[in-house]
Amino acid sequence: xxxxxxxxxxxxxAVGQALLELAAKRQVDVLAHARxxxxxxxxxxxxxxxxxxxxKLADTLKGCTTVVQLIGTMKKRFASGxxxxxxxxxxxxxxxxxxxxxxxxxxxxxxSSVGAGSPRGAYLKAKAEAERIxxxxxxxxxIFRPSAFADREGVFIPGMGALTKLLGLKKYQPIxxxxxxxxxxxxxxxxxxLGVALExxxxxxxxxxxxxG
Numbered sequence: 002x003x004x005x006x007x008x009x010x011x012x013x014x015a016v017g018q019a020l021l022e023l024a025a026k027r028q029v030d031v032l033a034h035a036r037x038x039x040x041x042x043x044x045x046x047x048x049x050x051x052x053x054x055x056x057k058l059a060d061t062l063k064g065c066t067t068v069v070q071l072i073g074t075m076k077k078r079f080a081s082g083x084x085x086x087x088x089x090x091x092x093x094x095x096x097x098x099x100x101x102x103x104x105x106x107x108x109x110x111x112x113s114s115v116g117a118g119s120p121r122g123a124y125l126k127a128k129a130e131a132e133r134i135x136x137x138x139x140x141x142x143x144i145f146r147p148s149a150f151a152d153r154e155g156v157f158i159p160g161m162g163a164l165t166k167l168l169g170l171k172k173y174q175p176i177x178x179x180x181x182x183x184x185x186x187x188x189x190x191x192x193x194x195l196g197v198a199l200e201x202x203x204x205x206x207x208x209x210x211x212x213x214g
Contacts, residue, residue, distance in 0.1 A: 009031055012034055023186055033047065064105055108195075187211035
């Protein structure tokens with residue numbers, strides 16, 4: 002397999018930052034995406050400062066083999082204009098369309114959420130729709146459905162890790178940002194596993210495999 006060139010959408014977010022840090026340590030060829038007004042936050046690394054609505058996005062993706070889609074929003078950001086339709090669904094559609102037009106992208110990696118397979122509520126329904134866009138794209142894909150982040154303020158309930166382990170609920174076991182970033186980077190560079198939505202035991206199996214790699 003040829004060397005992978007990974008485009009990371011959502012690079013300024015918590016998972017994106019963890020992924021970029023790990024990619025730099027492992028010398029993975031990464032092009033970080035940011036909106037023009039946020040590009041300065043990514044430092045000196047290679048950055049694609051472009052709106053995803055820009056028709057030139059497909060040209061930006063030429064030469065990239067993998068698109069990692071980490072963009073999403075939460076209700077607390079609605080006041081600033083974000084919506085699930087624009088942030089979770091819309092950006093996924095824009096990236097998939099550009100990836101198909103690029104002619105070089107052969108792998109899509111999507112960060113979704115636990116429960117998206119049986120969605121209830123607007124948040125999970127948006128995640129499910131983003132998944133549908135990816136799975137129907139015709140491009141091989143890997144989807145990640147993690148639970149809460151164990152080391153991200155405001156999204157973790159104290160004691161949740163111990164409770165999920167006690168009850169054997171691996172599907173809802175909290176995950177550390179570095180663990181998730183390692184698994185995503187592994188999937189992006191190995192182009193595997195393909196055609197799956199990783200949740201519960203399969204996700205943790207990949208986390209373990211990535212830690213050994």
